Amino acid sequence: MAHLDLSQVGISFTRAGKTTEVLRDVNLKIAKGEFVSIIGHSGCGKSTVLNIVAGLLKASTGVVLLDGKEVSSPGPERAVVFQNHSLLPWLTVRENVALAVDKVLARTKSRAERAAWIEHNLALVNMMHAADKRPNEISGGMKQRVGIARALAMEPTVLLMDEPFGALDALTRAHLQDQLMEIQVRLKNTVIMITHDVDEAVLLSDRIVMMTNGPSATIGEVLTVPMSRPRKRLELVEDKDYVHCRAEVLEFLYARHARPALAA
Amino acid sequence: MASPATLAGKVSLGTSGRDAAGIKARSLLRISGKGLSRLAAQILPPLVVLTAFLLFWEVACSRPGAGLPAPSRVFSEAWPIISDPFFDNGGTDKGLFWHIIASLQRVALGFALATIAGILLGTLVGQSEWAMRGLDPIFQVLRTIPPLAWLPLSLAAFRDGQPSAIFVIFITSIWPIIINTAVGIRNIPQDYRNVAAVVRLNPVEFFVKIMLPSAAPYIFTGLRIGVGLSWLAIVAAEMLIGGVGIGFFIWDAWNSSHISEIIVALVYVGVIGFILDRVVAGLGRLVTRGTSAA
Numbered sequence: 001m002a003h004l005d006l007s008q009v010g011i012s013f014t015r016a017g018k019t020t021e022v023l024r025d026v027n028l029k030i031a032k033g034e035f036v037s038i039i040g041h042s043g044c045g046k047s048t049v050l051n052i053v054a055g056l057l058k059a060s061t062g063v064v065l066l067d068g069k070e071v072s073s074p075g076p077e078r079a080v081v082f083q084n085h086s087l088l089p090w091l092t093v094r095e096n097v098a099l100a101v102d103k104v105l106a107r108t109k110s111r112a113e114r115a116a117w118i119e120h121n122l123a124l125v126n127m128m129h130a131a132d133k134r135p136n137e138i139s140g141g142m143k144q145r146v147g148i149a150r151a152l153a154m155e156p157t158v159l160l161m162d163e164p165f166g167a168l169d170a171l172t173r174a175h176l177q178d179q180l181m182e183i184q185v186r187l188k189n190t191v192i193m194i195t196h197d198v199d200e201a202v203l204l205s206d207r208i209v210m211m212t213n214g215p216s217a218t219i220g221e222v223l224t225v226p227m228s229r230p231r232k233r234l235e236l237v238e239d240k241d242y243v244h245c246r247a248e249v250l251e252f253l254y255a256r257h258a259r260p261a262l263a264a
Numbered sequence: 265m266a267s268p269a270t271l272a273g274k275v276s277l278g279t280s281g282r283d284a285a286g287i288k289a290r291s292l293l294r295i296s297g298k299g300l301s302r303l304a305a306q307i308l309p310p311l312v313v314l315t316a317f318l319l320f321w322e323v324a325c326s327r328p329g330a331g332l333p334a335p336s337r338v339f340s341e342a343w344p345i346i347s348d349p350f351f352d353n354g355g356t357d358k359g360l361f362w363h364i365i366a367s368l369q370r371v372a373l374g375f376a377l378a379t380i381a382g383i384l385l386g387t388l389v390g391q392s393e394w395a396m397r398g399l400d401p402i403f404q405v406l407r408t409i410p411p412l413a414w415l416p417l418s419l420a421a422f423r424d425g426q427p428s429a430i431f432v433i434f435i436t437s438i439w440p441i442i443i444n445t446a447v448g449i450r451n452i453p454q455d456y457r458n459v460a461a462v463v464r465l466n467p468v469e470f471f472v473k474i475m476l477p478s479a480a481p482y483i484f485t486g487l488r489i490g491v492g493l494s495w496l497a498i499v500a501a502e503m504l505i506g507g508v509g510i511g512f513f514i515w516d517a518w519n520s521s522h523i524s525e526i527i528v529a530l531v532y533v534g535v536i537g538f539i540l541d542r543v544v545a546g547l548g549r550l551v552t553r554g555t556s557a558a
Contacts, residue, residue: 056458056461074462075464076462076463078462082458084455086455088456088477090478090552100463
């Protein structure tokens, strides 16, 4: 049985009496510890897939099973790293992580254990130095690191990342991708990441799910990324498999499923 | 003419140590001079206007048969209540301080009740589409009723002046608190709601940890308007209910034709109202440090 199982998932939105089918027949099985990226043009509904798995949106058809149980509402076992970090601006970095930890792990950890766990997760993303700063006092990359720490601190079974590095500059993005890979080597989380960056998808994923264009978007193709881990950014540039995977994804996105002119 | 700086430069050509010290001292002077002139720019205009106003008033009211006393007469006539605001001869014959305190107590109580009820009702209206459709039209009508129009009704209900006055404060200040809180709640970003949903905050935790801090800037706007309205209403209400209070003091002075005392009391009312406004605004800035800067 797959760890996470999406079968026949579809969703339609009705606005002003007009119903639009955004997703249709999304089928995906993800194994424990697997890192899966979902890539597609903007507006294709890839974030919608993530929100359905998170429980923030309800699928109109089909079902999402996590360890055999149906997903019906949001929960910390499916922690989300939001696109725009979503830190609460009136709390410090530490308090933002604490809000999640103190709620989610209230039953399983003592107060002292929770405090130590908060520090541990801040250290994991190298944010100890700014633990007492508020979100508006730190950079975009730092905010996203705190968002990742908050999600990891919930001890999720599946970590959901919605274009986590999309709003960052290229250098910061590369730096955070490396950090994420390091963390991933240690924690071996099951991860679903939404992205529109081909290099990011190939670098980080075990499999890349490529979505067709909407409306009624669905999974077009799934590509297995064979390179062994740990992966090194610089060594990969000339790696045969890397180049091949990259070409495959590019081919899918720009030759076979080029973004329709309307959706620009 | 040479500027002081070049002069100083020529004089101290050979003595560089003293020169440096001199420059330091001068720049210090210049900074404090700048600060002084900025302070003067702040204080001078209101001072000039106030003096001109008092002069005009003095001249206009000095002729015999003038309806109102001139400032100099106000000062000499009302000197007993200006010099000693703390006397207490029993009953309602007390110093201005005690009247102000009595009024502030009523405002504090009525405003505190309005704050609690207003934030709760505002949250309900902001959170629930149904509650908004049901309550908003009623609120929009009720909030236009002048404060004093509530007084006879509350006197009939409470049969006592004290709770009636507090009710008038309550009903006057609650509307801006409700309306602003509702707007604040409606403007909570979906992101914060998503975070709360993923963490699975229960409704009480969501209210305390997300809603209140997120809507705080709006809530404080409502509180600031509310406290101003309270102060407006209390003076009028006290004129009617009697007892100790600044409103009653003014009405009592009018009945005894002590016009000068009325003028002194008005100055007090204005200054206290100003302070109340600033206190709530300051409190708001303190509480919403993080939120408003986001």
